[in-house]
Amino acid sequence: MPERPHQAKHLQQQACRLLLHILLPVAVLCLPLVHFSRAEAADAKNCLMCHKHRYMGRIDENGKRWNYNVDELHYSHSVHRAVGCDDCHPYITKIPHDPVTQKVDCATQCHIKPPFSQDKFSHEKIVGIFTGSAHGIHPEDSRLAREAKPYCKFCHENPPYSRIPEENISYEETLRRCLNCHPQSGVVQAYRHITHRLRKKTSRSSQEIVQLCAKCHQDVPAMEKLKVSAKALEAVATYNQSIHGKLVRLGSQKAADCISCHASNALHDIYKKDSPKATINRANIQKTCRQCHTKTNNWFIEIAVHPSLEHKDNPIIHVMSIMLQMAIYGTVISMVGLMLFETFGRRRAGVRLLLVNGTSWRPKVTRKRKKDR
Amino acid sequence: MPRSAEMTTGAAAHTGTQAGQDGYYTYVEGVGHIPRDIYKHVKSNPLGDLPRYSPHIVIQHLILFITFLLLAATGLPIFFSDLFWAPYVISFFGGIDLARRIHRVSAIAMMLGAAYHVATILGGTLWKVLRHEFDYKRTQIPRMKDLQDFIHDLKYFMGLEPHRPKMEKFMYKQKLHYLAVLYGSFVLMAAGSVLLFPDVVARLLPGTIGKILPPGAIGGDSYSAFVQDLVRLMHADEAVMALIVLAFWHWVNVHFVPGRFPMQWSFLTGRITREHQIEEHFLEYLNNLKDIPEEREYMKRLLKEKGLDPMAPPDPKPVQLSELSRIH
Numbered sequence: 001m002p003e004r005p006h007q008a009k010h011l012q013q014q015a016c017r018l019l020l021h022i023l024l025p026v027a028v029l030c031l032p033l034v035h036f037s038r039a040e041a042a043d044a045k046n047c048l049m050c051h052k053h054r055y056m057g058r059i060d061e062n063g064k065r066w067n068y069n070v071d072e073l074h075y076s077h078s079v080h081r082a083v084g085c086d087d088c089h090p091y092i093t094k095i096p097h098d099p100v101t102q103k104v105d106c107a108t109q110c111h112i113k114p115p116f117s118q119d120k121f122s123h124e125k126i127v128g129i130f131t132g133s134a135h136g137i138h139p140e141d142s143r144l145a146r147e148a149k150p151y152c153k154f155c156h157e158n159p160p161y162s163r164i165p166e167e168n169i170s171y172e173e174t175l176r177r178c179l180n181c182h183p184q185s186g187v188v189q190a191y192r193h194i195t196h197r198l199r200k201k202t203s204r205s206s207q208e209i210v211q212l213c214a215k216c217h218q219d220v221p222a223m224e225k226l227k228v229s230a231k232a233l234e235a236v237a238t239y240n241q242s243i244h245g246k247l248v249r250l251g252s253q254k255a256a257d258c259i260s261c262h263a264s265n266a267l268h269d270i271y272k273k274d275s276p277k278a279t280i281n282r283a284n285i286q287k288t289c290r291q292c293h294t295k296t297n298n299w300f301i302e303i304a305v306h307p308s309l310e311h312k313d314n315p316i317i318h319v320m321s322i323m324l325q326m327a328i329y330g331t332v333i334s335m336v337g338l339m340l341f342e343t344f345g346r347r348r349a350g351v352r353l354l355l356v357n358g359t360s361w362r363p364k365v366t367r368k369r370k371k372d373r
Numbered sequence: 374m375p376r377s378a379e380m381t382t383g384a385a386a387h388t389g390t391q392a393g394q395d396g397y398y399t400y401v402e403g404v405g406h407i408p409r410d411i412y413k414h415v416k417s418n419p420l421g422d423l424p425r426y427s428p429h430i431v432i433q434h435l436i437l438f439i440t441f442l443l444l445a446a447t448g449l450p451i452f453f454s455d456l457f458w459a460p461y462v463i464s465f466f467g468g469i470d471l472a473r474r475i476h477r478v479s480a481i482a483m484m485l486g487a488a489y490h491v492a493t494i495l496g497g498t499l500w501k502v503l504r505h506e507f508d509y510k511r512t513q514i515p516r517m518k519d520l521q522d523f524i525h526d527l528k529y530f531m532g533l534e535p536h537r538p539k540m541e542k543f544m545y546k547q548k549l550h551y552l553a554v555l556y557g558s559f560v561l562m563a564a565g566s567v568l569l570f571p572d573v574v575a576r577l578l579p580g581t582i583g584k585i586l587p588p589g590a591i592g593g594d595s596y597s598a599f600v601q602d603l604v605r606l607m608h609a610d611e612a613v614m615a616l617i618v619l620a621f622w623h624w625v626n627v628h629f630v631p632g633r634f635p636m637q638w639s640f641l642t643g644r645i646t647r648e649h650q651i652e653e654h655f656l657e658y659l660n661n662l663k664d665i666p667e668e669r670e671y672m673k674r675l676l677k678e679k680g681l682d683p684m685a686p687p688d689p690k691p692v693q694l695s696e697l698s699r700i701h
Contacts, residue, residue, distance in 0.1 A: 247473075250450065251460070251468060252470055253470075254470060294572070297572065299575040302598040303575065303598050304601070317599075321610070324607070332618060342526070342530055344530065345526075345531070346530075346630075348532065354635075355633075359413075359416060361412065361414075
């Protein structure tokens with residue numbers, strides 16, 4: 001019996017040694033595995049068996065090169081990291097699979113379940129809104145317009161997370177955006193969930209949104225082909241010289257970007273001005289402006305958000321701008337001219353540049369005279 | 374030089390402030406005949422010899438000075454947001470949102486400064502009127518004489534006139550600049566307020582005003598749109614003009630021209646150098662002579678030492694030693 005404590009101590013030491021010498025290195029060695037295994041977890045069908053190869057691809061009939069590689073690391077850091085391959089590509093039923101002709105439909109239901117409901121998740125709602133909007137493909141669209149119109153992936157590039165200072169995040173607004181897809185229940189959990197997401201905000205800054213929209217809308221020749229209105233043709237240029245555009249360009253997160261006015265919280269419901277659903281329709285525009293300008297009224301909405309470039313549509317303003325320009329040049333030239341003239345006159349009268357020994361009207365240099373003396 | 378001719382008619386000087394046909398000599402009671410170009414002979418302290426601005430005006434100028442520069446520094450990068458330097462200036466002020474706040478706070482400070490100035494001017498004028506000291510010639514109110522002085526000065530600079538005109542406390546240049554600042558700051562403040570409160574202004578200026586005007590008079594758009602367009606133009610253009618005038622004219626004209634270089638201290642000390650006062654504000658200098666006994670003494674002594682006053686009574690005969698001995 002007296003040996004027991006000694007034995008116990010010995011066992012303890014052995015266990016410690018085991019832990020230190022074997023388990024710890026193993027644990028350390030396993031760390032990278034834990035880190036890199038996320039994509040594999042979503043890859044139940046083992047698609048990566050082939051798609052992990054970097055140069056996996058083909059050259060099609062038109063000579064276009066296709067790369068079918070899926071970067072595990074990049075995918076495991078993306079928003080869709082928990083979504084299995086077959087959730088978005090359900091038309092692949094066997095491996096090896098046949099050539100894929102179908103495109104990914106973001107309205108497909110995937111196996112992810114939202115935290116507070118039992119339904120399968122889907123982007124169906126937002127895809128529905130998008131297809132109805134000005135960017136959706138409509139039967140009356142020309143072939144050119146069909147080709148020019150963007151689909152989900154044009155804007156949603158699955159970018160890595162970018163950090164934004166928390167004070168710049170408007171929690172309320174984002175919560176409203178989340179409700180586009182998530183049902184409104186379990187507010188506390190939702191808040192935790194949402195604030196977790198917000199610390200790693202994935203949406204674009206105002207500047208990036210303007211750049212994104214400008215990608216197509218600034219392309220004047222392409223827009224001309226699509227026969228957009230004259231105002232829409234120079235919409236980016238006029239926005240950029242409005243106060244909203246200038247502030248956004250200088251980094252403001254408060255000033256209105258494109259979707260602040262052209263879409264509601266659903267973000268995808270961008271319609272042409274004439275459509276009654278449009279946020280910029282005459283019937284809705286007061287509500288849109290009121291998001292920031294709380295005292296909006298009937299006359300306020302007349303103010304140009306996209307001010308014309310050369311004021312050519314308003315003769316009075318146009319003439320005024322020319323007159324003000326002339327006033328600037330006239331004033332500066334005449335005043336500087338007068339100053340130079342005055343200086344010339346006073347110099348001739350004998351004034352010196354510096355006030356020395358109490359006077360700037362002293363006689364010219366006297367050094368030679370001193371020598372003579 | 375017509376100097377000899379003046380000397381003969383110098384007797385007229387005793388009746389008024391001017392003497393001679395072209396006013397070369399000015400007679401001041403108790404001082405003597407002051408020649409017009411006496412400023413070439415006086416001694417001046419660069420910090421200023423004679424009072425010009427009250428401490429109120431000095432403070433108001435500093436308020437305007439600081440707020441205007443802040444406003445320009447935070448406003449111009451917004452107007453020229455597409456130029457390469459704009460983001461750097463904005464980040465210097467801590468981002469666009471803070472820069473806009475600084476712009477608004479400075480604007481309020483400038484408006485308060487303007488209110489302070491108006492109160493000072495009105496109060497000071499009232500005080501002078503009550504004491505029967507008010508003289509509109511010493512104020513910034515433009516007169517016909519300013520135009521004459523301007524033409525006279527141009528002739529002098531061309532060498533057609535022998536001397537500079539005798540000008541009041543504020544000469545044509547300063548009156549022009551002061552009125553420009555009045556107009557400019559009014560436009561900037563009004564336009565800035567309209568830009569800051571577009572919704573309130575749209576409420577204050579209802580579309581009915583647009584309806585009173587004939588259709589198409591304001592370019593087809595509504596009145597509120599027209600006002601905003603106009604104000605966007607005015608605020609920026611006026612600010613750019615003010616800054617250019619400030620940088621290329623005001624600063625150069627005040628600090629860099631001969632005799633003032635490298636700096637005129639008036640805006641801090643409120644005092645003006647003697648030679649500057651006599652050269653450009655001769656009539657104000659006569660007021661100084663009236664008010665300041667030391668200045669009278671100084672001028673009297675200067676005229677005597679340099680022998681610049683030909684009509685001064687001769688010195689009393691020096692007392693001879695022999696005469697002294699006779700008395701005692």
